[in-house]
Amino acid sequence: MPAWVLIGPGDDAAVIAPARGAVEVLTTDALVEGVHFDRRFVPPAAIGHRALAVNLSDLAAMGARPRAALLSLILPASLPIADLDGLMDGLLTLAAAHKLTLIGGNITRSPGPLIVDLTAIGTTRPRRVLARQGARPGDEVYVTGALAEAAVGLRVLREAAELGGFATRNAPAVDQGDDLVTCRERYLRPVPRVRAGLVLAGNRAASSCIDLSDGLADAARGIAARSGVGMILDAAALPIGAAARSWLEARGLDAVRTALSAGDDYELLFTVRPAHRGRLRGVRRQLGEVPITRIGVVTKEPDLLLREECGLTPLPSGYEHFR
Amino acid sequence: MPAWVLIGPGDDAAVIAPARGAVEVLTTDALVEGVHFDRRFVPPAAIGHRALAVNLSDLAAMGARPRAALLSLILPASLPIADLDGLMDGLLTLAAAHKLTLIGGNITRSPGPLIVDLTAIGTTRPRRVLARQGARPGDEVYVTGALAEAAVGLRVLREAAELGGFATRNAPAVDQGDDLVTCRERYLRPVPRVRAGLVLAGNRAASSCIDLSDGLADAARGIAARSGVGMILDAAALPIGAAARSWLEARGLDAVRTALSAGDDYELLFTVRPAHRGRLRGVRRQLGEVPITRIGVVTKEPDLLLREECGLTPLPSGYEHFR
Numbered sequence: 262m263p264a265w266v267l268i269g270p271g272d273d274a275a276v277i278a279p280a281r282g283a284v285e286v287l288t289t290d291a292l293v294e295g296v297h298f299d300r301r302f303v304p305p306a307a308i309g310h311r312a313l314a315v316n317l318s319d320l321a322a323m324g325a326r327p328r329a330a331l332l333s334l335i336l337p338a339s340l341p342i343a344d345l346d347g348l349m350d351g352l353l354t355l356a357a358a359h360k361l362t363l364i365g366g367n368i369t370r371s372p373g374p375l376i377v378d379l380t381a382i383g384t385t386r387p388r389r390v391l392a393r394q395g396a397r398p399g400d401e402v403y404v405t406g407a408l409a410e411a412a413v414g415l416r417v418l419r420e421a422a423e424l425g426g427f428a429t430r431n432a433p434a435v436d437q438g439d440d441l442v443t444c445r446e447r448y449l450r451p452v453p454r455v456r457a458g459l460v461l462a463g464n465r466a467a468s469s470c471i472d473l474s475d476g477l478a479d480a481a482r483g484i485a486a487r488s489g490v491g492m493i494l495d496a497a498a499l500p501i502g503a504a505a506r507s508w509l510e511a512r513g514l515d516a517v518r519t520a521l522s523a524g525d526d527y528e529l530l531f532t533v534r535p536a537h538r539g540r541l542r543g544v545r546r547q548l549g550e551v552p553i554t555r556i557g558v559v560t561k562e563p564d565l566l567l568r569e570e571c572g573l574t575p576l577p578s579g580y581e582h583f584r
Numbered sequence: 585m586p587a588w589v590l591i592g593p594g595d596d597a598a599v600i601a602p603a604r605g606a607v608e609v610l611t612t613d614a615l616v617e618g619v620h621f622d623r624r625f626v627p628p629a630a631i632g633h634r635a636l637a638v639n640l641s642d643l644a645a646m647g648a649r650p651r652a653a654l655l656s657l658i659l660p661a662s663l664p665i666a667d668l669d670g671l672m673d674g675l676l677t678l679a680a681a682h683k684l685t686l687i688g689g690n691i692t693r694s695p696g697p698l699i700v701d702l703t704a705i706g707t708t709r710p711r712r713v714l715a716r717q718g719a720r721p722g723d724e725v726y727v728t729g730a731l732a733e734a735a736v737g738l739r740v741l742r743e744a745a746e747l748g749g750f751a752t753r754n755a756p757a758v759d760q761g762d763d764l765v766t767c768r769e770r771y772l773r774p775v776p777r778v779r780a781g782l783v784l785a786g787n788r789a790a791s792s793c794i795d796l797s798d799g800l801a802d803a804a805r806g807i808a809a810r811s812g813v814g815m816i817l818d819a820a821a822l823p824i825g826a827a828a829r830s831w832l833e834a835r836g837l838d839a840v841r842t843a844l845s846a847g848d849d850y851e852l853l854f855t856v857r858p859a860h861r862g863r864l865r866g867v868r869r870q871l872g873e874v875p876i877t878r879i880g881v882v883t884k885e886p887d888l889l890l891r892e893e894c895g896l897t898p899l900p901s902g903y904e905h906f907r
Contacts, residue, residue: 276607289690291690293693332612
């Protein structure tokens with residue numbers, strides 16, 4: 262345990278010393294079996310990884326550095342101990358990668374599904390907080406990483422589970438090679454954009470920021486609502502992964518709509534003042550390989566619109582979790 | 585929202601400024617339908633109250649002042665909106681009574697039982713932290729309040745629910761008056777001993793402290809294990825409520841064993857050095873009507889023993905949640 266943990270697990274509560282000069286960023290998010298994951302094709306380690314990743318993604322969206330977490334486990338009696346060990350391994354491996362300390366928790370049995378509920382705590386400087394509020398008309402809209410890959414990964418995994426074998430067996434003859442491995446990994450072990458959030462905050466490059474846990478359309482709506490603005494997103498600009506696009510199109514599915522509405526992409530959506538493009542260049546240099554794509558513009562009118570070849574249409578609403 | 589809440593609910597995470605000069609005390613605890621409560625006889629407001637009370641009791645055991653909480657709600661689709669409103673009312677009423685601010689949370693649906701999972705955050709001074717560790721041989725063992733009342737309240741409520749009417753109908757002719765109302769209230773709306781914890785910590789009267797959420801025997805074991813000591817508890821000294829005792833004895837149930845093993849008594853068990861009896865007198869003066877009863881002594885030998893008329897026997901183990 263780090264020195265700032267005065268009392269760790271094993272007492273009625275944990276006791277920690279706050280980080281000097283910092284403000285604290287706190288979030289809670291739960292993964293529920295049958296709603297957010299399916300144990301048939303999500304291995305225990307991936308459940309633990311994802312449960313922490315969704316919380317780290319929230320910290321990332323605020324520009325916070327992960328520090329501590331409390332874990333609340335709701336366990337069905339049928340869960341094998343080996344699965345619990347695997348879950349903890351996945352969770353603690355990701356925690357270690359982000360220097361996050363598990364300071365406490367609670368375990369209870371349940372007659373229902375497996376639930377992994379986490380509270381994550383991060384730190385930042387008061388003037389570096391990223392928030393949903395702050396976007397202004399004329400700001401440019403950016404997104405990190407690639408879209409729709411996790412959604413395709415989920416579908417590939419589910420098909421494989423339902424066929425009792427490999428998803429490729431009865432599927433159309435499109436690219437089923439290593440690119441779909443990437444999609445599966447993006448679903449099973451999403452990489453929360455903690456470093457991107459820290460660098461965006463450190464460079465004061467973003468006027469607003471949110472994560473994409475519930476899909477791009479939902480995220481755009483989140484910034485728009487809190488900032489009192491609208492947005493036009495450019496369909497052609499969306500950074501949809503090539504393998505994901507081929508897979509979707511081979512099945513007659515609309516890649517743009519999938520990218521807009523599918524959850525599980527733990528990327529960051531953020532806005533940048535035109536005058537701060539130089540700061541964004543600094544962010545790109547520091548982040549190196551993380552793709553950052555301009556996908557739209559903030560508008561004064563509060564509508565959320567999608568620009569396609571045929572013109573402007575309302576942004577599709579809603580997202581879907583695993584069903 | 586208080587000024588220290590820089591960003592409250594509605595963003596990716598909450599942002600708060602730490603209290604100056606304080607350390608933070610954090611705990612998480614979940615109430616699961618069918619394990620910790622039964623919706624047939626626990627009204628929604630009592631579910632909300634209890635979910636917060638169990639967390640406040642953990643803060644109390646550390647001598648912490650409640651400050652903030654994050655709420656994670658796992659809701660079955662069948663839950664009526666009115667029940668959700670009632671649950672929130674019960675939770676927020678208790679929060680207001682303790683000046684605790686709900687700074688964030690998460691709601692998700694579930695195919696399983698209703699679960700109310702909370703993370704509570706309190707503050708204290710570094711040198712005032714109460715912990716399970718710290719008891720020394722010769723210290724005296726004390727408990728707040730009355731024991732077994734919540735356990736009787738639960739049984740009375742369950743009998744009433746199972747009979748579809750009032751528990752008194754087919755029950756033995758013992759006192760069924762207002763005293764059982766107290767028992768029911770103690771189960772439905774336990775009063776976490778927040779003030780007692782603060783006063784014990786402020787007077788530096790306790791050498792160790794724990795709450796009784798999982799029963800007195802379990803609590804004694806918790807202090808003993810962390811302090812590397814044993815305890816002898818005096819059966820005749822246990823402050824078992826009179827109505828609870830009559831109700832149990834009329835049914836041939838052992839009141840002492842119920843008091844030792846039943847959960848849901850959210851009292852504090854703590855130890856006091858003989859030299860600090862004067863500090864404890866100060867605590868009693870400040871707390872006024874809260875009963876504080878000496879029930880045993882800390883021993884060097886690590887055994888947990890119960891002193892009865894017939895001699896010393898091992899302390900019964902385990903506790904039982906609602907079944």
